[in-house]
Amino acid sequence: MSRIFITEERIEGEPEGPLAGRTVAVKDNISTEGVRTTCGSAMLEGYVPPYDATVVERLKEAGATIVGKTNMDEFGMGSTTETSAFGPAPNPNAEGHVPGGSSGGSAAAVAAGEADLALGTDTGGSVRNPAAFCGVVGIKPTYGLVSRYGLVAYANSLEQIGPLAPTVSEAAELLDVVAGPDERDATTREEGEESDYAAAADGDVDGLSIGIPTELLEGADEGVVETFWDAIADLESQGASYHEVSLPSIEHAVAAYYVIAMSEASSNLARFDGVRYGPDHDLEGDWNETFAAVREQGFGDEVKRRILLGTYALSAGYHEKYYAKAQDARAWIERDFEDAFSEADVLASPTMPTPPFETGESLDDPLQMYLADANTVPINLANLPAISVPAGETDGLPVGLQFVGPAFGERRIVRAASALED
Ligand code: GLN
Numbered sequence: 001m002s003r004i005f006i007t008e009e010r011i012e013g014e015p016e017g018p019l020a021g022r023t024v025a026v027k028d029n030i031s032t033e034g035v036r037t038t039c040g041s042a043m044l045e046g047y048v049p050p051y052d053a054t055v056v057e058r059l060k061e062a063g064a065t066i067v068g069k070t071n072m073d074e075f076g077m078g079s080t081t082e083t084s085a086f087g088p089a090p091n092p093n094a095e096g097h098v099p100g101g102s103s104g105g106s107a108a109a110v111a112a113g114e115a116d117l118a119l120g121t122d123t124g125g126s127v128r129n130p131a132a133f134c135g136v137v138g139i140k141p142t143y144g145l146v147s148r149y150g151l152v153a154y155a156n157s158l159e160q161i162g163p164l165a166p167t168v169s170e171a172a173e174l175l176d177v178v179a180g181p182d183e184r185d186a187t188t189r190e191e192g193e194e195s196d197y198a199a200a201a202d203g204d205v206d207g208l209s210i211g212i213p214t215e216l217l218e219g220a221d222e223g224v225v226e227t228f229w230d231a232i233a234d235l236e237s238q239g240a241s242y243h244e245v246s247l248p249s250i251e252h253a254v255a256a257y258y259v260i261a262m263s264e265a266s267s268n269l270a271r272f273d274g275v276r277y278g279p280d281h282d283l284e285g286d287w288n289e290t291f292a293a294v295r296e297q298g299f300g301d302e303v304k305r306r307i308l309l310g311t312y313a314l315s316a317g318y319h320e321k322y323y324a325k326a327q328d329a330r331a332w333i334e335r336d337f338e339d340a341f342s343e344a345d346v347l348a349s350p351t352m353p354t355p356p357f358e359t360g361e362s363l364d365d366p367l368q369m370y371l372a373d374a375n376t377v378p379i380n381l382a383n384l385p386a387i388s389v390p391a392g393e394t395d396g397l398p399v400g401l402q403f404v405g406p407a408f409g410e411r412r413i414v415r416a417a418s419a420l421e422d
Contacts, residue, residue, distance in 0.1 A: 003089060004025075005068040006071050007036045007037075007068055009068065011032060013064045016063055017062040017064075019177060022064050024065070024067065024115055024174070025114065025115035026119050027103050027120045030053045030150060030151055032052060032066065033056075034048060035048065035049075036069070038085075038086075039152050040073060040075070040081075040102075041303070042297070043274075045085075047278075053149060054147035054149040054150055054185065055146065055150070059119075064117075068109075070089075071086055071088075071104060071105030072106075073104070075265070076126055076154040077102065079362070079369050080098035080363075081105060082101070083302045098357050099130050100132065100352070101130055103127050106119060107130030110136045111134040111135060118164040118165070119164070120161070120162055120164050122140035122161075122380065125373050127164060129376060131400055133352065133398060136166055136390070137170075137171045138163070139385070139386070140387075141162055141175065141385050142385040142407050142408050146160050146162070146175075147161075147180075155268070156268070157260065158264070172201050173197075175197045176198055179195065180195075191408050196411075197410050201417075203415070203418045204415060205238050206240070207240075209242075210241065210345070211245035213247045215250045216374070219353050227392040227393070228349070230392060245343060247336040249332040254371060255326070259323060266310030269307055279294075313326075330381045330382075333378055333382055337382045337384060346403045348416075349404075350391075351401060353374060353375060355398065376402070384405065385407070386402050386403065386404045388401070390420075
């Protein structure tokens with residue numbers, strides 16, 4: 001069975017506000033007071049949070065109606081929404097194909113019209129990838145723009161909560177509601193004058209300079225690359241200019257990302273020992289045996305693989321070899337992006353190197369699945385904002401184009417993306 005929602009309880013917001021009358025679907029790793037929050041994992045099957053995430057509080061204050069919690073890869077680990085303990089989510093715009101992930105349920109809810117808007121989370125592409133695969137818009141905000149208070153952490157240093165919507169201006173409207181400092185998340189920052197994102201969706205790209213990182217076209221499918229260049233030609237006809245740029249460090253991005261993400265995950269997921277959360281159990285033996293048995297039952301294969309690899313990367317003797325090296329690569333990638341923004345207003349690439357995978361295709365080959373994140377993970381490593389906007393189709397399957405901006409340059413990427421919609 002495939003499903004978009006895990007929990008379908010309605011939460012009504014205040015009657016007034018900018019989102020009054022609008023329905024929003026919320027990814028199931030974002031805490032909702034009194035409503036089950038599972039992270040797509042058997043480990044949290046019966047867990048009901050006693051408080052709201054900051055973004056949920058802001059949705060309620062803005063008058064939105066939350067229509068349900070959406071399906072996702074277990075704890076956000078995946079690119080297809082197939083690792084969920086609740087079964088896979090469908091792709092409403094590409095039958096027989098995955099909706100992308102890990103926020104696949106959120107993108108599918110918007111694509112199917114089950115919700116006007118949705119929230120997802122993006123640690124290494126999980127908002128942009130499903131947006132691209134389902135033919136909707138998704139924004140990964142600058143690190144620190146949106147509060148992570150109440151988000152069940154996968155990899156804290158990489159992730160942000162971000163909006164999904166049918167159009168750029170609606171995604172930007174939702175970003176306006178959830179963005180902004182929060183005293184309960186010390187990594188949030190004042191975005192200053194760089195706010196009012198919805199107003200930036202004016203389609204005006206006259207004079208915009210677009211940098212195209214050659215490395216992000218190299219591994220992409222021919223049909224995806226053709227669709228990408230058609231979109232760039234369209235922007236050029238509207239007054240934008242483009243030139244190629246190079247980000248030499250980016251070849252290390254996937255390796256660095258997976259070392260950092262798995263290391264942080266192995267530490268974050270240590271708290272799931274079956275004592276405070278998790279399925280009822282009646283196990284015997286000492287603490288270690290009990291914890292091991294609960295974790296063996298509660299976690300799926302992909303989560304276990306990442307806990308094992310992350311623990312290994314952090315262990316004594318290997319820490320310098322893997323984790324410290326990945327941090328060096330991260331710093332180098334950040335510098336390459338800074339250089340690129342000295343010669344371009346925004347950068348553009350295909351969001352995903354391929355159209356949506358067929359259902360089941362990537363489950364047996366995790367490495368292939370990790371490599372498909374090549375264009376999205378560098379952005380998280382560099383803490384930058386990016387948007388995925390539908391750019392057309394190849395063989396009848398949706399293709400997304402990604403614009404990347406400098407830190408807190410959300411208005412620029414919203415503006416560029418809105419020009420493609422016209
Ligand atoms: N596919 C990437 C991963 O599995 C990204 C996931 C995400 O952004 N949550 O880690």
